[in-house]
Amino acid sequence: MAVKLGKPSRFLVGLGTTELADIQKQAITPDIYDQYLVGVGDGSWPTWNSPSGAYVQIxxxxADTMGAVPMFTLYQMASNGDGNLTGLSNTTFMKNYWNNVRLLFQQLKTYGxxxxxxxxxxxWGYTQRASNNADPSTVFALVNIDADCSTLQNSVTGIAQCLMQIARKYAPNAYVGFPPALFGDLHTTALSYMQKLGADKADFIVMQTLDRDAGCFENTPQVSYCTRLDTPxxxxxxNITSPNFKEHFALAKTYYQGLQLPVLWWQTPLGVPSSQFGSALKWRDNRVRYFLTHTSEMVAVGGIxxxxxxxxxxxxxxxxxxGQFKTYSSSYLAxxxxxP
Incomplete structure (x- = not known):
């Protein structure tokens, strides 16, 4: 897959939600450059630039400027609030949803x-909970209202199939992946759920780490943007006490073996190791240091x-x-x- 992306056959290192100028200022050369596509309807990503959808080309x-592969994180289902699934049965919402999906892949076809x-x-984690860890086909969602998916089932299974169907039809140059939910209560059942979704028909697995630096959650009292009860x-x-990296890699390996697809870690925090929790913009974390000095462990569990x-x-x-990311990424690339 790395070769198909036009990259060397080595473990790839990317950056996301970061300004081009900031990357260039440090002379960092990422293999992958990721940005979010959010919203449905007014104010959604197709409206950010003119003509509609031009943000994809930007x-x-x-990404081209840096010699990187562009990556887009489609995050439209959270438009009504994180975990709010009411839009799945709303005709207006779902019609706009599918129109945006098609526009994305039409833009990627133009990119070429x-x-x-x-x-x-x-x-997918929220829908898994809605299905009581059973079957995504039991959760209703409007799918066949879209002309490109008129023969598919109106369910969450149908959503996954429709996403891939539109991608394959409009942009054969695009490679798509599903992120298994890393919610603690779903660890033992997420693989089975992803298999029922048909995620094995995609091109890669998106392995999430944590959407915040560890120190942000550790700080007492917790700040408003880092309020979760799980610990540590x-x-x-x-890799002695839990949680640790080998445990996380073992989980990634179950997805790799179960779906038979390469694993791409995504949205990995950039915090710096410290004995102190830190503060805004400088919270502590150790994933950059460990990941970029243990890439062979990641490749061994299917990592790309x-x-x-x-x-x-x-x-x-x-x-x-x-300068931590610059230092460790440069050292790794050397x-x-x-x-394999």
Missing amino acids: VAKN KPALVNFEPDF WYWDEA GAVFSPGEVNQTNINTDG KPTAL
């Missing part, structure tokens, strides 16, 4: 070069690459990490890990 051009698309992070958040680099990015505006970024 991101793709920026390889691109990556990440389908709806977290959405900082992974043990010695990792994309690093802040999942929220108050998280550590490449302008506030003291002695990269080959893909």
Whole structure:
């Protein structure tokens, strides 16, 4: 797959939700450049530039400037609120949803070069909960109202099939992937659910890490943009106490073996290791350090690459990490890990 993307056959390193100028300022050369596509209806991503959907070409051009493959994280299902599934039965919402999906892949066809698309992070976890960990075909969703998917089932299974069907029809140069939900209550059942979705018919698996730096959740009292009760958040680099990196890689391996697709880590936090939790824009984390010094472990569980990015505006970024990402990514690229 790396070769199909026009990249070397080595573990790939990407950046997301980061301005082109900031990347160029540090002379960083990412393999993948990721940006979100959000919203349905008024104010959604097709309206950000003119003509409609031109934002895709802007991101793709920026990626080309860096020699990177453009990646788009389609995040439209959260338009009504994270975990709100009421839009699935709303005709207006779903018609606009499918129109946006088609526009994305029409734009990627125009682009004409390889691109990556990440389908709806977290959405699949919320629908899994709605199905009581059973079958995505039991959760209703309007699908066959769209002309490109008129023969498909009106269900969450149908959504997954329609996303791939539109992608294959309009942009054969696009490679698509589904992100299994890493919600703690779904760890034992997420693989089965993704298999029932037909995620094995995609091109890669999107492996999520954490959408915030660990220190942001660890801080007491928790700030408004980091309020979750689970603990601990900082992974043990010695891989002795839980949670740790080997546990996470073992989970990734189950998806790799179960879906038989390469694994791409996405939205990996950029925080810097520290004994202190940190503060806004400088929260602590150790995933950059561990990931980029243990790439062989990631390849061994099916990894093709990792994309690093802040999942929220108050998280550590490449302008506030003291040059950590530049240092570790440069060191890795000087002695990269080959893909099998």
